[in-house]
Amino acid sequence: MPFSPDTVVADAIRSDPAVVDRLVALDPVFAKLRNPVLRKVMARLVRFRDAAKVAGVPLEAIMAAVNGEAQPASSEKSEAPSDAGPAPGWMASVDPEAAAHLDVRPILAAGDEPLGAVMRAAAAVPEGGVLLLEAPFDPVPLRRVLVRKGFVSHAEPLGPEHWRVTFLRDASMAAEDADLETDDTGAAVWNEPDGLHVDVRGLEPPQPMRAIVALIEDSGTGDTVTVHHEREPVFLYPELAERGWSHAIVAGEPGEVRLRLTRGSRQ
Amino acid sequence: MSAAGAAFLPGAQGRLLPLSLPFGFFGTAVLFHLAGWVILFFAAGQAPSFAGGLGPVLAALHAVTLGVLTLTAFGAAFQLLPVATRQPMAALWPIRLALLLLAPGIAILMWGMAVYDAEKLAVGGTMAAAGMLVAGGLLAVNLARARGMPVVLGFARLALFSLFAILLLGLGLVATYLGRGVGDHGMLAKLHLVAGGYGFMGCLALGFSYVLVPMFGLSPPPKTGPGLAVLGSAVAALTAAAVGIVLTLDWLVTAGGILGLAASAGYLRAMALAMKHRMKKRMGLSFLLVRLAWVLLPVSILVALAAHLSLIPQNAAALTGFAIFYGWLLTFVMGILQRIMPFLASMHAAKAGGQPPLVTEMNARGPMTVHAVCHVAALLLVGAGIAADLPMLVMAGSAAGAIGAAAFLWFAGQVITRMLRRRAAAPKNANLRTAYE
Numbered sequence: 001m002p003f004s005p006d007t008v009v010a011d012a013i014r015s016d017p018a019v020v021d022r023l024v025a026l027d028p029v030f031a032k033l034r035n036p037v038l039r040k041v042m043a044r045l046v047r048f049r050d051a052a053k054v055a056g057v058p059l060e061a062i063m064a065a066v067n068g069e070a071q072p073a074s075s076e077k078s079e080a081p082s083d084a085g086p087a088p089g090w091m092a093s094v095d096p097e098a099a100a101h102l103d104v105r106p107i108l109a110a111g112d113e114p115l116g117a118v119m120r121a122a123a124a125v126p127e128g129g130v131l132l133l134e135a136p137f138d139p140v141p142l143r144r145v146l147v148r149k150g151f152v153s154h155a156e157p158l159g160p161e162h163w164r165v166t167f168l169r170d171a172s173m174a175a176e177d178a179d180l181e182t183d184d185t186g187a188a189v190w191n192e193p194d195g196l197h198v199d200v201r202g203l204e205p206p207q208p209m210r211a212i213v214a215l216i217e218d219s220g221t222g223d224t225v226t227v228h229h230e231r232e233p234v235f236l237y238p239e240l241a242e243r244g245w246s247h248a249i250v251a252g253e254p255g256e257v258r259l260r261l262t263r264g265s266r267q
Numbered sequence: 268m269s270a271a272g273a274a275f276l277p278g279a280q281g282r283l284l285p286l287s288l289p290f291g292f293f294g295t296a297v298l299f300h301l302a303g304w305v306i307l308f309f310a311a312g313q314a315p316s317f318a319g320g321l322g323p324v325l326a327a328l329h330a331v332t333l334g335v336l337t338l339t340a341f342g343a344a345f346q347l348l349p350v351a352t353r354q355p356m357a358a359l360w361p362i363r364l365a366l367l368l369l370a371p372g373i374a375i376l377m378w379g380m381a382v383y384d385a386e387k388l389a390v391g392g393t394m395a396a397a398g399m400l401v402a403g404g405l406l407a408v409n410l411a412r413a414r415g416m417p418v419v420l421g422f423a424r425l426a427l428f429s430l431f432a433i434l435l436l437g438l439g440l441v442a443t444y445l446g447r448g449v450g451d452h453g454m455l456a457k458l459h460l461v462a463g464g465y466g467f468m469g470c471l472a473l474g475f476s477y478v479l480v481p482m483f484g485l486s487p488p489p490k491t492g493p494g495l496a497v498l499g500s501a502v503a504a505l506t507a508a509a510v511g512i513v514l515t516l517d518w519l520v521t522a523g524g525i526l527g528l529a530a531s532a533g534y535l536r537a538m539a540l541a542m543k544h545r546m547k548k549r550m551g552l553s554f555l556l557v558r559l560a561w562v563l564l565p566v567s568i569l570v571a572l573a574a575h576l577s578l579i580p581q582n583a584a585a586l587t588g589f590a591i592f593y594g595w596l597l598t599f600v601m602g603i604l605q606r607i608m609p610f611l612a613s614m615h616a617a618k619a620g621g622q623p624p625l626v627t628e629m630n631a632r633g634p635m636t637v638h639a640v641c642h643v644a645a646l647l648l649v650g651a652g653i654a655a656d657l658p659m660l661v662m663a664g665s666a667a668g669a670i671g672a673a674a675f676l677w678f679a680g681q682v683i684t685r686m687l688r689r690r691a692a693a694p695k696n697a698n699l700r701t702a703y704e
Contacts, residue, residue, distance in 0.1 A: 206478075237614060238626045
């Protein structure tokens with residue numbers, strides 16, 4: 001089945017590893033995908049539609065490349081990388097001195113996954129507070145995830161492989177920004193030493209359940225998943241049981257219900 | 268569950284009601300379900316020509332509307348509305364009180380209807396109305412603190428408004444039977460039908476579909492914009508129909524029906540999208556009934572419109588009532604109940620410790636199949652019997668319905684028994700209390 005613009009890049013690579021080579025052949029900017037950490041971080045959240053924006057490569061060229069088709073007649077780099085666009089009005093009130101800062105470039109350079117650090121930093125930002133994130137690219141999917149957690153954001157390119165994203169926690173503004181794409185549950189997923197973590201807080205039912213079930217049905221998921229939730233998901237338990245997973249509530253942050261899901265034999 | 272997890276964090280508690288509450292409502296509804304078909308069987312001779320008025324047909328109708336639909340709606344609402352509003356129910360005692368008033372109240376009301384006794388009607392009607400006021404009040408309090416899911420909450424509010432309208436209209440109708448009525452009985456009855464079928468029950472069915480269907484199918488939630496358009500159409504439809512009935516403006520009632528068709532089209536599109544994008548591929552027998560109900564929703568509106576436009580040659584009133592309450596709503600509710608009871612049972616059995624049993628372990632496939640087959644047969648036979656004015660067909664269909672209802676009663680019994688066995692086998696230190704207790 002051909003890939004579509006809404007296909008998650010990770011799914012495409014899993015089903016056809018040659019996708020990476022075809023993308024690199026299209027444009028060297030995709031060489032990042034050869035980095036296993038970046039591939040894990042970006043590819044799981046990014047769809048081809050997002051990749052076109054981030055990389056500044058026409059979407060139709062990308063789709064032709066990944067589907068092994070002839071390139072369309074006009075395949076020049078006509079789309080600017082995610083254009084910063086004019087700064088929204090709230091940026092004028094941002095005080096960089098008072099903001100939290102996180103630079104994920106060294107984390108990525110060291111071969112580690114930064115999403116956990118980003119989620120922890122974001123969780124610590126109070127209403128009205130700001131997080132300044134330095135990244136090598138415009139993290140469009142991450143911005144979408146944080147919208148659902150009450151953040152609005154603005155990204156601006158500062159130099160080669162250097163973007164600054166300003167995240168402002170403002171739930172009412174974020175509610176206006178949130179879009180409900182059918183293929184994106186909005187959950188944040190990342191790796192920690194103890195396994196996969198998924199944060200479903202702030203998601204509208206049944207997105208938390210969908211995100212968790214999708215994760216445990218994914219053959220690439222290990223044997224444990226840690227869920228960060230805002231309430232005990234009692235309606236999830238029968239779904240877990242059906243799929244052979246057990247659950248236990250473990251200690252978490254104040255206001256959080258944290259579950260450890262384990263694949264294995266049922267009692 | 269770990270020791271750390273056993274101490275729930277404030278605001279982070281699960282929202283499972285004590286099992287006696289939802290199962291109390293559902294179990295009582297299942298009994299009224301059987302009663303509804305059995306009474307219709309014995310009243311088959313009067314059913315085709317029924318156009319309102321006391322008697323066993325009215326009793327059978329209220330066994331379904333109040334006994335099955337309303338009790339199931341309340342049972343489901345108390346458990347599910349907190350999921351949509353992200354607020355727990357304010358208290359549990361009103362739920363218990365509501366059931367204590369509703370169950371006997373509905374039975375006495377039906378008795379009064381069946382034996383043409385206006386005083387029993389008044390007693391039962393007052394008890395049932397009081398029960399609905401208590402239940403509706405608790406749901407209103409929950410809605411007042413709600414956040415999120417504007418489509419679901421919008422329909423819930425419209426349903427509550429319709430509920431209070433039904434109560435007033437119902438008491439008004441009882442008053443006319445007692446010779447103390449004000450207003451035209453026929454007009455009150457039509458308004459009562461619209462407010463009951465499409466207002467209260469209809470809006471609850473539509474509203475909860477927006478949370479239940481995605482939950483059971485693991486589908487993305489329907490988009491808010493189109494959902495609000497459906498809600499707006501529903502409001503316009505009900506308003507047009509009600510004003511048209513009161514002012515005897517036939518064109519306005521017709522407009523209401525057309526707006527209702529538009530609302531149903533938008534709703535069905537949202538359901539179709541949810542089914543198309545679902546993660547769970549096999550939805551089971553219960554969703555065959557739900558899908559059938561989706562077909563019967565616009566059918567019921569078309570039948571009602573046809574009756575209003577005098578396009579149905581005979582028995583229009585009976586056909587309309589049957590299409591709305593037995594056809595669309597009863598089919599939908601029994602499909603949802605068939606899905607939700609084993610699901611809830613599994614969650615309550617999980618409280619016994621260890622991992623929750625599979626939903627299929629709580630199920631009873633044989634009785635479910637018998638019920639589904641008999642229900643469809645009943646709809647076809649009774650519908651044909653009313654349309655063709657053949658009481659024998661109504662009788663045959665009611666018999667099928669009663670057999671199906673008995674099978675459903677068996678199914679419910681199996682689910683509850685299995686759940687209680689799991690809980691009885693729980694370790695002595697198992698925490699069987701829910702977060703509310």
